[in-house]
Amino acid sequence: MTAISERVSDPSRQQTSKTVSQSVFDGSRLRVVLLVDVYDGAQQQFLEAYEQLCNQVASVPGHISDQLCQSIENPSQWLITSEWESAPPFLAWVNSEEHVRMVEPMHSCIRDTRSLRFHIVRETGGEKAAAAAAAGRRLQAQPRIGDGVIRHALTFTVKPGSERKVAEILANYKSPKAQVDDTTRLCRTSLFMHGNRVVRAIEVRGDLLAALRHVARQPEIREVEEAINPYLEQDRDLNDPESARVFFTRAALPAVHHVTVGQKDEQAERHALFYPARPGMGMKLAEQLSLHDERAADDPRSPVLRSTVFERDDVVVRLIDVRGGLKAVDPALALGLRDSAQVSELTTLLDEGATGKDADPERLLSLTRMELITDRRSAPDA
Numbered sequence: 001m002t003a004i005s006e007r008v009s010d011p012s013r014q015q016t017s018k019t020v021s022q023s024v025f026d027g028s029r030l031r032v033v034l035l036v037d038v039y040d041g042a043q044q045q046f047l048e049a050y051e052q053l054c055n056q057v058a059s060v061p062g063h064i065s066d067q068l069c070q071s072i073e074n075p076s077q078w079l080i081t082s083e084w085e086s087a088p089p090f091l092a093w094v095n096s097e098e099h100v101r102m103v104e105p106m107h108s109c110i111r112d113t114r115s116l117r118f119h120i121v122r123e124t125g126g127e128k129a130a131a132a133a134a135a136g137r138r139l140q141a142q143p144r145i146g147d148g149v150i151r152h153a154l155t156f157t158v159k160p161g162s163e164r165k166v167a168e169i170l171a172n173y174k175s176p177k178a179q180v181d182d183t184t185r186l187c188r189t190s191l192f193m194h195g196n197r198v199v200r201a202i203e204v205r206g207d208l209l210a211a212l213r214h215v216a217r218q219p220e221i222r223e224v225e226e227a228i229n230p231y232l233e234q235d236r237d238l239n240d241p242e243s244a245r246v247f248f249t250r251a252a253l254p255a256v257h258h259v260t261v262g263q264k265d266e267q268a269e270r271h272a273l274f275y276p277a278r279p280g281m282g283m284k285l286a287e288q289l290s291l292h293d294e295r296a297a298d299d300p301r302s303p304v305l306r307s308t309v310f311e312r313d314d315v316v317v318r319l320i321d322v323r324g325g326l327k328a329v330d331p332a333l334a335l336g337l338r339d340s341a342q343v344s345e346l347t348t349l350l351d352e353g354a355t356g357k358d359a360d361p362e363r364l365l366s367l368t369r370m371e372l373i374t375d376r377r378s379a380p381d382a
Contacts, residue, residue, distance in 0.1 A: 024087035042109035062089025178378035257290035
């Protein structure tokens, strides 16, 4: 048997499969761009907060360098760029409670932000580029070919005992208008629950941030969000921008890998599996699942047509579209494994308190399967 950890432990082996349109696991260097709009008169306060943050982030594993730039046309516009050895260490940091605390001093002087993340594909620059290559910092081997869809998810927990009430609220809301603007459209929203954990996965064509803001402004969505407020384990006040910002920062569940076999089947069933990782093992578990989904996509017999892996801290969710439904699929294949023999290695990365030591694939599939609350698609483009 080929060990599952073989690919995970060797980041120099870059993914080149044409079926993978999105991945953070190819070992490429990462460039992060943060566009910042600072309140008038708060530039010095912002600079001081940045210098404090800069000193802290310099010791974060995987961080290489950063720059702070101010617009020559508008003093309120700033640009922060940073370079990282690869995406996983950046994501581990930016999604941590440590990061939430680090950036808190900057909030009072910032009107708006926009974060963009890029793998470096090509580079020029003489000595600097040569030094990076000598240090083993890799570039993305090939450009990825996407399908024009951006995938993102949110997750949060509700108070134990309130699950049925929350599910009822979340299942019975009026869908927001799909068309956001001339270039952005909501495509699909899939909402699942596992115990008291809620996961809302969305698919967008165009600008994800514009779509999220559009949804948040819709009266029907505001009504639903207010209705579930009493049941949330983390308190929030949507009328307080800071409270809302902190809640949705913690709720963000980024997509770290997406693979599709390129086949269309409108009857394919959508399912979600929740993999509770051992402390500190979330990213490794997500990479393991991503590797197997990539390999399965090259097998024409695979019933999984599309798979998206989402990860934050020790929360790993795998969203899959399955031909024929889960009942017709081998449990190991549904879990993202090639065969039942690999289930035992998967369980070494799972929280034993949630899944136990039993490596039976059918039982594990039952434990990880999430309950579908609603799955909505927008009408096709006119």
